[in-house]
Amino acid sequence: MTPNTARRRETSRRAILTAAFDLLQEIGYAKVSIEGIAARAGVGKQTIYRWWPSKGAVVFDAFLLLSETADGGPPALPDTGDLAADLTLVLRATVEEMNDPRYEQPMRALATEIALDPELAAAYAERLDGPLKEAKRQRLRSAQRAGQLAEGIDLDVAVDLIWGPLFSRWLQRSGSLTVEYADLVVATALTGLRPRP
Incomplete structure (x- = not known):
């Protein structure tokens, strides 16, 4: 059976955005890093950089997710x-x-x-x-x-x-x-x- 890559991507994307938002509340924006977000979300940091160019872009998409x-x-x-x-x-x-x-x-x-x-x-x-x-x-x-x-x-x-x-x-x-x-x-x-x- 072929894995549903679209579903897996969406699951990873949501995990990253949730991790970023949680870390912002816990440690503040200055201490949040792409590495920290990746570790919390359980993905490689290259996965984050594939979808977002910066930490600010990740935070923005986290807000978009919340505002849907x-x-x-x-x-x-x-x-x-x-x-x-x-x-x-x-x-x-x-x-x-x-x-x-x-x-x-x-x-x-x-x-x-x-x-x-x-x-x-x-x-x-x-x-x-x-x-x-x-x-x-x-x-x-x-x-x-x-x-x-x-x-x-x-x-x-x-x-x-x-x-x-x-x-x-x-x-x-x-x-x-x-x-x-x-x-x-x-x-x-x-x-x-x-x-x-």
């Missing part, structure tokens, strides 16, 4: 018809993820690698950030069609206004990242900064 939707489809935001409620739900979940000790160190490591590696930054934009931004734009477009947002607003700027403050506060450790802060971001973004007549 259950049905394998593109990401989507909830659309109950109540934009404020939907954004509050999503931003609160974002805060919880950013504060989760299992994810904070790996996310910070990935953010650092993206800042330093143009190829990894391009892959991140294409494979993770781009689809997520499109899901956010789609939700805001739906709100425009329902008359909950002004027709003429730039949706890319709106996405930055809503999600940018959370990432900035988290990345710079410039204040507490709480659900109350997330609620305030949503309220401020949707209300606008100008006084009402």
Whole structure:
């Protein structure tokens, strides 16, 4: 019987990504090595280099694995018809993820690698950030069609206004990242900064 090489490759790939993520939490990004990942995953390091050019690329794919939707489809935001409620739900979940000790160190490591590696930054934009931004734009477009947002607003700027403050506060450790802060971001973004007549 011919062994199922595709299944074996996928099993090895998942073992490598799981090992990388576990090691990030246990010893921190600076101490993680390709050799250590290979040993934890039970593969040769040449197997890792066959699929990934760097440690940062392995970490990125580990995040892609974690962010896969259950049905394998593109990401989507909830659309109950109540934009404020939907954004509050999503931003609160974002805060919880950013504060989760299992994810904070790996996310910070990935953010650092993206800042330093143009190829990894391009892959991140294409494979993770781009689809997520499109899901956010789609939700805001739906709100425009329902008359909950002004027709003429730039949706890319709106996405930055809503999600940018959370990432900035988290990345710079410039204040507490709480659900109350997330609620305030949503309220401020949707209300606008100008006084009402």
